[in-house]
Amino acid sequence: MRPQRFPIAIVGALGLAAAACSPEQRPEATDRPPAADAPVKPGVGDRASAATETGDVKLALSMDKTVDASGINVDTDPATKIVTLNGTVASAEQKARAEAIAVREAAGFRVVNHLVVKRKAD
Numbered sequence: 001m002r003p004q005r006f007p008i009a010i011v012g013a014l015g016l017a018a019a020a021c022s023p024e025q026r027p028e029a030t031d032r033p034p035a036a037d038a039p040v041k042p043g044v045g046d047r048a049s050a051a052t053e054t055g056d057v058k059l060a061l062s063m064d065k066t067v068d069a070s071g072i073n074v075d076t077d078p079a080t081k082i083v084t085l086n087g088t089v090a091s092a093e094q095k096a097r098a099e100a101i102a103v104r105e106a107a108g109f110r111v112v113n114h115l116v117v118k119r120k121a122d
Contacts, residue, residue, distance in 0.1 A: 050078035088118040
């Protein structure tokens with residue numbers, strides 16, 4: 001009867017392969033600095049943060065009794081960290097108040113106010 005060497009050879013080969021692929025011995029992208037011309041893409045965390053900022057601003061606008069937020073659209077760009085207010089409001093005071101609320105709620109983001117004052121027809 002012959003001894004079974006085949007399973008031992010496979011286990012040994014797997015051990016060598018695992019050692020050859022160990023993180024200490026292979027250069028990974030994380031070990032190298034990013035290329036200077038590599039585009040910076042917003043990551044999942046950035047997009048989540050932007051979505052949170054959009055939600056926070058929308059909620060604060062809707063809760064404020066001095067601003068009619070029904071005509072206001074809030075857009076957030078995670079790459080540029082800009083919150084943009086688009087749409088219409090009934091007065092210059094509401095426009096200024098909406099911007100102040102967005103600035104307060106979107107800490108770390110720049111606010112661009114593209115709201116248009118449009119008085120409602122009586």
